[in-house]
Amino acid sequence: MPEASHTSFQRSAGILLHPSSLPGPYGIGDLGQAAYQWLDFLKEADQKLWQVLPLGPTGYGDSPYQCFSAFAGNPYLISLDKLLDDRLLADVDIVYPDLSEDKVDFGAMIPWKLSLLESSFKRFSKASEALKEEFQQFCLEKASWLEHYALFMALKEYHGGVAWNAWPKAFRDRDETALTAWQVTHSQTIEKYKYYQWLFFRQWLELKAYAHSLDIQIIGDIPIFIAYDSADTWANPSLFYLDSKGNPTVVAGVPPDYFSATGQRWGNPLYRWERMQAQGFQWWIDRVTATYELVDIVRLDHFRGFEAYWEIPASEATAVKGRWLKGPGQALFDALRSAFGDKLAIIAEDLGVITPEVEALRDNNGFPGMKVLQFAFGSDASDPYLPHNYSPNSVVYSGTHDNDTSLGWYSQTPEVEKDFARRYLARDGSDIAWDLIRLAYASPAVFSIVPLQDVLRLDSSARMNTPGSAANNWSWRFRFEDIGYWLAPNLADITEVYGRSSKVLEVKDTAYRQSVLPEVLS
Secondary structure (H helix, E strand, O other): OOOOOOOOOOOEEEEEOOHHHOOOOOOOOOOOHHHHHHHHHHHHOOOOEEEOOOOOOEOHHHOOOOEOOOOOOOHHHOOHHHHHHOOOOOHHHOOOOOOOOOEOOHHHHHHHHHHHHHHHHHHHHHOOHHHHHHHHHHHHHOHHHHHHHHHHHHHHHHOOOOOHHHOOHHHHOOOHHHHHHHHHHOHHHHHHHHHHHHHHHHHHHHHHHHHHHOOOEEEEEEOOOOOOOOHHHHHOHHHEOEOOOOOEOEEEEEOOOOOOOOOEEEEEEOEOHHHHHHOOOHHHHHHHHHHHHHOOEEEEOOHHHHOEEEEEEOOOOOOOOOEEEEOOOHHHHHHHHHHHHHHOOEEEOOOOOOOHHHHHHHHHOOOOEEEEHHHOOOOOOOOOOOHHHOOOOEEEEOOOOOOOOHHHHHHHOOHHHHHHHHHHHOOOOOOHHHHHHHHHHHOOOOEEEEEHHHHOOOOHHHOOOOOOOOOOOOOEOOOHHHOOOOHHHHHHHHHHHOOOOOOOOOOOOOOOOOOOOHHHHO
16 A cells, blocks of 8 residues: 555654753743743744643653653643732742752652642632633533542542552542542542643643744654553553552563663553443543644654554563563554544654554554654664655654764764764764754655754753663753854754745855854864
8 A cells, every 4th residue: 555644744844842841940841931932932943843742740750651641731830920920829929949940850849839839729719700710611621531630639649649559449449439528528639630730721722822823833742551650540440451459460561672681661551452442442532632632743652552562461570571462453543533534643653673564554544653863874775764765754853852862872872873974964973963953854754853952962961861761861951041043043044945944945145054153163
């Protein structure tokens, strides 16, 4: 079958940056003024795409890929300045701690910010009737997931933050009588968690509307698996492989490979796909619906798991002992296509060892796959990650959130790969980050996405995540003074030159404009 393409995707470029990395004085990037200034920079640089990581409330390891809900938003991203503007917080409420502006110190930031959000919730009792009515309308519209989520978070707070399988049996097993009684006595705590979600959605949707006014689309992220300690698993135990006490019997991961002799044991609960299919995949339709409210295009993480996934007995400490099982395959995407039609805008994260069956699932649905330039120089001219081998229906990255920065990668990669990269690029490697950016923009791929760290030519100290490492992840932040005045014009220039701009390329009778100013090279 010939490869399909997503007809709504136009050749364009963008930058990968999670909102937590935005600048600001409150210990973590948020949805306030810096987010709008960031969008202004993207507009000036002629970038039409902003890619973010999952936006859910982070849990284990502060990872956006381990969230307490697949539907809720991250309250740590709520802008305190916007709460001040809306009189939902007062200056007197804020005692400024000594929080770093260069890294997110989650251990210090989280309790401080939650205390301020709680102060805002208390002030909300005196808010205008219009705001209260808006909040109540939000609760009604989101009730299908919000009720479970708010109750879950309130119970989690009450039980000292432990995972739900450690709660008393009545709460663990969702005994209706026990939960009804508890909700009556803890209604304010439950309402508080609904309030946080209202704040997040209110601020994010306002920011999204601003992005659209600048002709910028947002690419979001759906991890294939969800966290075990989440409202989704607790509220829907029949959709997962759990025992009578709520413990997983099998978990997700990937088998041993060249990079790991023991594979990767992720620990996420596995879906009972046959039950989901019997329900018309409604849980997935609801999940994708919720995500599309927040973003315009979805990157489906671990796409190969929809065709076949690695099942590991929960009793195993590593991923060595497991087995491949078939995923939902085309049936899931038929259900999603039926629900969303041509609005089903998906990028398939198809990195790693991919089988012909996975490629067929991707191509038959017209989903562009991912190409990462850091993977391109390890073999020869036939390497599928080299741009001359790309299909236009693909998305190219210099690196992702799981990669080192391009500068860090180049400093540590074997000399034989460096040599091939220099030969392929026809460059000496002295400005490898922008050499790869230019290569990505010049490629046939419909989208070109680069992390801001590469735009800023940063080394390994700016890495966002190191897979397999539990420490020092997800904490990188930038400052606007790091963005030199030349960066937006230079990005706009190569965006125009390589046909990723809405502007018509104008050949100008001027001296060649280098992408790197002399002062940067000095």
